[in-house]
Amino acid sequence: MSQKIAIVTDSASYIPQDALCDLDIPVIPQTLIWDGETYRDGVDIDAATFYSRLRASKTFPTTSQPTVPEFVKFFKWVATEKQPDTILAVLVSSKMSGTVASARAAAEQLPDLNIHIVDTGLISMGMGFPIIAGARAAAEGKSLDEVIAVVENIRDRIRFLGVVGTLEYLHRGGRIGGAKRLLGTALNLKPLLYFQDKQLEPLAQIRTRRKALARMLDIAEEWLSGKQIAEAAVADVDCREEGDAVADMVRARFGISDICRCTFSPVVGAHAGPGTTALIFYAED
Numbered sequence: 001m002s003q004k005i006a007i008v009t010d011s012a013s014y015i016p017q018d019a020l021c022d023l024d025i026p027v028i029p030q031t032l033i034w035d036g037e038t039y040r041d042g043v044d045i046d047a048a049t050f051y052s053r054l055r056a057s058k059t060f061p062t063t064s065q066p067t068v069p070e071f072v073k074f075f076k077w078v079a080t081e082k083q084p085d086t087i088l089a090v091l092v093s094s095k096m097s098g099t100v101a102s103a104r105a106a107a108e109q110l111p112d113l114n115i116h117i118v119d120t121g122l123i124s125m126g127m128g129f130p131i132i133a134g135a136r137a138a139a140e141g142k143s144l145d146e147v148i149a150v151v152e153n154i155r156d157r158i159r160f161l162g163v164v165g166t167l168e169y170l171h172r173g174g175r176i177g178g179a180k181r182l183l184g185t186a187l188n189l190k191p192l193l194y195f196q197d198k199q200l201e202p203l204a205q206i207r208t209r210r211k212a213l214a215r216m217l218d219i220a221e222e223w224l225s226g227k228q229i230a231e232a233a234v235a236d237v238d239c240r241e242e243g244d245a246v247a248d249m250v251r252a253r254f255g256i257s258d259i260c261r262c263t264f265s266p267v268v269g270a271h272a273g274p275g276t277t278a279l280i281f282y283a284e285d
Contacts, residue, residue: 002142003084004082004083004084004085005084005086005087005088005138006082006086007138007147008025008028008074008078009026009127009131010030010091011027011029011040011042011267012030012041012092012097012265013027013092013125013127014042015127015262016261019128019260019262025135026077029041029042029043029066030065030066030099031065032061032062032266032267032270033061033063034059034062045266047263047264050266050269051238051263052238054238054270055238063267063271065098065101068102068109071102071103072106072109075106079113085114086115086116086144087113087115087116088117088118088138088148089103090130090131090151091117093119093199094119095121096199096271100117103115104117116148118130121155121195121197121198122155122158122160122195122198123268124233124235124265124280125233125260125262125280126195128233129154133154134148137150157230157282158282160194161192161220161278161279162194162200162277162278162279163190163216163276164191165273165274165275190209190211192204192205192206192215213249217279220250220281223283224254227283228254228255228256229256229281229282229284231282232250232254232279233259233279233280234277234278234280235263237272237273238263238274239274239276240263242277247261250279264278
């Protein structure tokens with residue numbers, strides 16, 4: 001008899017509804033604090049509203065991971081509503097957020113529930129692709145070990161490249177990783193960042209945005225080493241036209257027609273800042 005496994009995640013994944021299809025993946029929201037008001041990421045404030053306000057605001061929002069009590073409540077709700085044998089929480093990078101730590105502490109308070117936690121070390125669809133694959137495997141009746149293996153296999157193959165408009169938002173939010181050494185460099189340089197060891201690190205500094213985006217695709221091709229892209233996403237922070245253009249460039253260059261177009265969740269966008277465009281992909285195995 002197969003186990004019933006409930007895959008859950010947090011709102012930093014911000015998986016588009018069309019990518020989810022009919023998969024049921026409960027989401028615990030991250031928290032935004034702005035001008036004394038608290039908002040649940042993707043619940044009380046959506047991306048379009050958030051980015052419109054962010055561009056005009058003179059104040060800067062802060063963010064917070066779900067608390068331990070919030071995770072306890074969330075896990076209990078999943079256990080009651082979904083009646084799973086196991087809850088598998090696939091969460092945002094532990095070096096970008098305290099979400100994993102909160103989830104683990106909550107799981108310790110719920111010994112009667114079978115809760116497993118996977119640290120993706122990523123954000124956005126870097127989380128989304130492993131989550132979707134894991135949920136499909138669970139729906140097919142795979143065992144817990146098999147589902148975790150699917151999630152970790154794709155997680156470990158994900159490559160994430162991003163061009164940011166400015167490092168200021170990452171710097172303010174403390175999510176800048178090794179890219180902090182780029183602060184104070186010439187303002188016209190456009191930093192190209194990637195994920196390494198669960199955090200954002202600098203890969204290159206390029207003089208124009210157009211050249212930075214072109215270099216992003218060059219590096220993607222180098223990393224593919226002749227392999228085909230299995231799945232890809234282009235995510236943007238309030239620069240949809242540029243994101244669409246990059247997606248078209250990826251389609252033309254790599255011969256892939258189905259690209260997930262998405263935005264970053266408000267809580268991630270608060271750190272990335274407007275004008276960020278990212279390419280997230282992994283190669284066929």
